[in-house]
Amino acid sequence: MRHVDTWKDWQEAQPQVVPMLVASIQKNRLAHAYLFEGEAGSGKHEVALLMAKRFFCKEHNGAEPCHACSDCLRIEHGNHPDVHQVAPDGQSIKKEQIEYLQKEFTYRGMESAAKVYIVSHVDKMTASAANSLLKFLEEPQGQTLAILLTENGASILPTIRSRAQQMRFLPPSQTQIASKLVAEGIEENQALFLAALTGNKAYAKALAEGDWSFQARTVVLQLMHELFTRPDLAAITLADKWIPLMKERLQQEMGLEMMLLWLRDLLYIQAGKQDKLVYADNKSKFDELALSTSQHTIRAAMSHVLEAKRHLSANVSIQLVMERLLFTIQEG
Incomplete structure (x- = not known):
């Protein structure tokens, strides 16, 4: 059976971030840009995708997207034409990647005027990429939602930080990590052990593979x-x-x-x-x-x-x- 992340799923893990985002959605007061800071495995990317779903979903129930419509399913599978994800190309995010993103945003959305972009490891931008992103944040075009993700907030330019609403994600608990490992087929005792040892789901899973x-x-x-x-x-x-x-x-x-x-x-x-x-x-x-x-x-x-x-x-x-x-x- 397919599992989807809901706001309820993340409420316990992120008791400060989730209520603020849900309230903003319900009041139709989302900022145009967010900076999610937190350790790997804390749920930054999952929450970003949840926001993107709600941004496009026409069948939503309050703050919760339906998770079943065409928009939700395509975002879940990473092929929605108006949701753009940027990650480091090698060791860094380069200026050309941000310029390409800007070019995409000059066009009207494929299916609506709305566009979402999610930038992972935003702290790994080159200086020229950061300056390009800064201009992009200063001049948001149309119905746009930017979500920037980082594990190292101290490396983000203050000018970028000041133009995004900052959300601090709590590190994942050992119980949360272990339960996700068990859900992926790892034996419970080993999952508890690896979660306590690493405090990181991806690292724990990598260890479990050997x-x-x-x-x-x-x-x-x-x-x-x-x-x-x-x-x-x-x-x-x-x-x-x-x-x-x-x-x-x-x-x-x-x-x-x-x-x-x-x-x-x-x-x-x-x-x-x-x-x-x-x-x-x-x-x-x-x-x-x-x-x-x-x-x-x-x-x-x-x-x-x-x-x-x-x-x-x-x-x-x-x-x-x-x-x-x-x-x-x-x-x-």
């Missing part, structure tokens, strides 16, 4: 359990499994982050917050460890892992970082 994250999760669970029950075995697991698996710096950083998530889960068990577990399938082992491990020991271990992350950033050998980390955790 088997590295699954292997790393298994090794971290073994290493951490041994560290708190059989530290003599932990050193062997480190040498035989952890070090060979964590070859790249990013993988090493993620491995340490997985350790932090494990320690946090142990604290959650002691606090009676089982519903917050990232490693939910490991609960029975956490229950046993929670009885024999003090909160002071767990918090000290978390501090040691954070210290290890700092050493890693300073290009200290991963072998030395990990051996020292295991030793300091064992020493308490």
